[in-house]
Amino acid sequence: MPEPVTEEAPAIFELWKWSWVAALIVGVIVWGLIGYAALRFRRRSDDEVPVQMRYNLPIETFYTIAPVVMVIVFFFFTVQTQNKVLANPTPDHTITVVGQQWSWTFNYEDEDAVDGQTVHDVGTPSEMPTLVLPVNQTVRFHLHSPDVVHSFWVPNFLMKLDVVPGRDNYFTATPDKIGTYVGRCAELCGTYHSRMLFSVEVVEQAEYEEHLRALEEAGNVGRLMGGEGSASAEDRASEQEQQDLDDDYDTGDDE
Known part of the structure; x- marks a missing residue:
């Protein structure tokens, strides 16, 4: 990140920093689940197809609600930072x-x-x-x-x-x-x-x-x-x- 040189810039810096932290945490979880699924449910030597499932209500509920919650959290902190940066005080x-x-x-x-x-x-x-x-x-x-x-x-x-x-x-x-x-x-x-x-x-x-x-x-x-x-x-x-x-x-x- 560029070095902040205004009084308003650190607020943007903090928003970006923690956004990246959150994105990396989500990335690690997703990569972990992909790796687990690829290894745990890979086709075996006996060529038996793993048990197939139409749906899994708890998982589907989770991956619907979790992104919505994340968007709400990001939106909240983004609006807070935006209001601070665009406060427009009386200028010199x-x-x-x-x-x-x-x-x-x-x-x-x-x-x-x-x-x-x-x-x-x-x-x-x-x-x-x-x-x-x-x-x-x-x-x-x-x-x-x-x-x-x-x-x-x-x-x-x-x-x-x-x-x-x-x-x-x-x-x-x-x-x-x-x-x-x-x-x-x-x-x-x-x-x-x-x-x-x-x-x-x-x-x-x-x-x-x-x-x-x-x-x-x-x-x-x-x-x-x-x-x-x-x-x-x-x-x-x-x-x-x-x-x-x-x-x-x-x-x-x-x-």
């Missing part, structure tokens, strides 16, 4: 994430840090963007897509959420470990799906604010939600850049 920061074919746009709605303005960072299929997050600060991610379904996934968050056109999906996370982590699209979304990568940097608050000011000074002011200016591949990458990507795939040179 809000970032609108736009997944477009085939890269990401990050809109920092942190108006206090940049004179009442939203700033953005736009990636391209050949230059992945960097999502900068302040450590120990709760961030709400609003997920938007102008074209097809994408999926916002940071493995070290131990969760992912689909980015669906026409639907405002959102969740909150509180990064609690400084470092650099990978992010990617987890939904097959088209030709250059494999290029929908981004980097996540968890930094101190002062460094986060410095990054936002740098985006402002670079002229990356305003909110980009896809469509004109960021939605199409032609607007984000030149025709030559797209040709270079095609050449890379043709020659197998995928850096």
Whole structure:
């Protein structure tokens, strides 16, 4: 499992861990019964067929009820974890994430840090963007897509959420470990799906604010939600850049 780097991730980690434990216990029991039946009731040298039975009511009742009970237990703990992870407390920061074919746009709605303005960072299929997050600060991610379904996934968050056109999906996370982590699209979304990568940097608050000011000074002011200016591949990458990507795939040179 990836190392959890948010306050919410350990709850998901525990759910997965105990789910695997339960699955392994069931697996051992099933494998044991298969082995027992294969050995105990195998055809003997005298070629006598074992006693045949139409049904066994206690066993049939057991293997009907037991899976139902397991599903109920899994459902209970899954809903508990889901409610905890998606509790959406009041955030310290809000970032609108736009997944477009085939890269990401990050809109920092942190108006206090940049004179009442939203700033953005736009990636391209050949230059992945960097999502900068302040450590120990709760961030709400609003997920938007102008074209097809994408999926916002940071493995070290131990969760992912689909980015669906026409639907405002959102969740909150509180990064609690400084470092650099990978992010990617987890939904097959088209030709250059494999290029929908981004980097996540968890930094101190002062460094986060410095990054936002740098985006402002670079002229990356305003909110980009896809469509004109960021939605199409032609607007984000030149025709030559797209040709270079095609050449890379043709020659197998995928850096």
